[in-house]
Amino acid sequence: MDAGLTLDGVGVRFGGLVALDDVSLRVPPGRIVGVIGPNGAGKTTLFNVVCGFVRPAAGSLAFDGKPMRPKAHRLHERGIARTLQGVGLFGGLTALENVMTGGRPRAGFVSALLGAPRSDSDERRLRNEAYALLAEVGAADYAHALPATLPYAIGKKVALARALAARPRLLLLDEPAGGLGADDIAELAGHVRGLSGRDGRPCGVLLVEHHMDFVMDVCDEVVALDFGRVIATGAPAEVRADPAVAEAYLGVEP
């Protein structure tokens, strides 16, 4: 059985445009896999396939050896969490409530409607977990602030904490370093490297990022996409040295 996420020969078309073509990759537990490529290479489409926002026309997906046809709201219970490009927080909820939303509630409708102790204790648990996560990413001081009032870097941290609240076994990070300064990127790199085993279970990470230094720094493996095809895959140093990757980015003739 292959633990973690497996994509096998995935193809996606939007009309006549080939967004992904025969893409295969693996994200085993505990590994950090980075996806790079120029704009329009299919990175976000790849994420959307894993999240069930886009149905692939070809190929298959599996998680922990079981085939999966992802539905976005079902990923959470399987231990798959994703952050969105930018910040993507709920604007009307405080930072703490945002993180609580990412948690795993247990109370049912009736106990919530009656305000039963079961619902109360569930809320208390979610709140404590959320607060601990905010402290872990260094945003505890902003627990009661609304997202619009947060500095951008703090908003990204809250979004990360919300994804972590799902206790993910696979974490998808969509441009986690986008718009951050050097100090914040270094701090983020520390968080991403420390993800695996933080709650005693290995967590695989699949991330899309334009910031090359960050990718080369944190990833165990890098997959380069161009026009929807995998053009290189391997350790960061190998992929960086690959002439096909340089060509994709710079348009250099080989």
Place this chain on the structure above:
Amino acid sequence: MRVLPGNTLLRHLLIAAAGGAALWALTYQLELYRDYQLATAAAYLCATAGLTVLTGLNGQLSLGHGALMAVGAYTVALSQDKWGILSLSLALGVLAALAAGLVIGLAAARLRGPYLAGVTLAVAVAVPAVTTTWSSVFNSDQGLPVALDPPPGTLALEQWQAWLAVGCALGVLVLLANLTRSRFGRDFRAVRDDETAARLAGIDVARTQVLAFVVSAAGAGLGGGLLAVLTQSVSPGAYALSLSLYLLMAVVVGGLGSLAGAVWGALLLVFLPDLTHQLTVGLALSPGAAQRVEGNLPLAVFGLTLVIVMIAAPGGLQGLLRKLVPFRTITPLPKSEERPVSDAQRT
């Protein structure tokens, strides 16, 4: 320092009991006509409380809550005619509105913004047509009488009606307050703010929207049923499109998404027409002109109030009150000893 208990149900029941006791005492002091107005406000409150949860917290705009009130009202009328057991009739009214809300909610979950408003608008417009089409059951424009047993003992009817309506409204408020402070309230707001992020957080968006619709429909059904009991009649004219619009205006003026705002809204619905009535009496017009002015003045005053509130206090009356009185309930934090030390504090 904590004055109120941490247990949600206990806290809300205490507040409701205090409010209920005050209003109970008040019903003895008021004239019977005022008791009747209080009862009417309480009946409206059942509907506005549900609507403010739906529109304010879940972001679904409904122009059809007047129709859901009609569903509750007609069910109560029919059930009273057949069985004459008031508690059963009100329960059936809630159930019928719940079922109607489920059907509309299922459609609503697939629609957004103006399209959703359009569908709910169609429902509101359909009420007179339905009563005419099945006139043997609903007696078309004439409507139905609501048979009531006389109130127990020597109690005046109006006072008894006030007790009934206030009791029901407090029950609705307690349940909705519980719900909005639970994870479901948070899920409602998350879906309103960002559907994609909500999905990724494991929230079934469509289910959450249907749930919000059904919950608010149940409130509207109870409110409609109570109105039927108060007026002792049901007719399509009383549940026209304007009622739906009034309800929506009431929750916006009161403060969208706030249950306290729904209380202000319900009070406005009853007392603004009363105020305009006093005004037209004071104007000393000819009988014909007075009738025309009185028919339209409430609408004008309500519209004007809406415009002024939106400009001066976009958060509604409740939002204004919160700004003036710096009292805020915030989610209590974990106690300091169990509060994890943040990185900043550590270094």
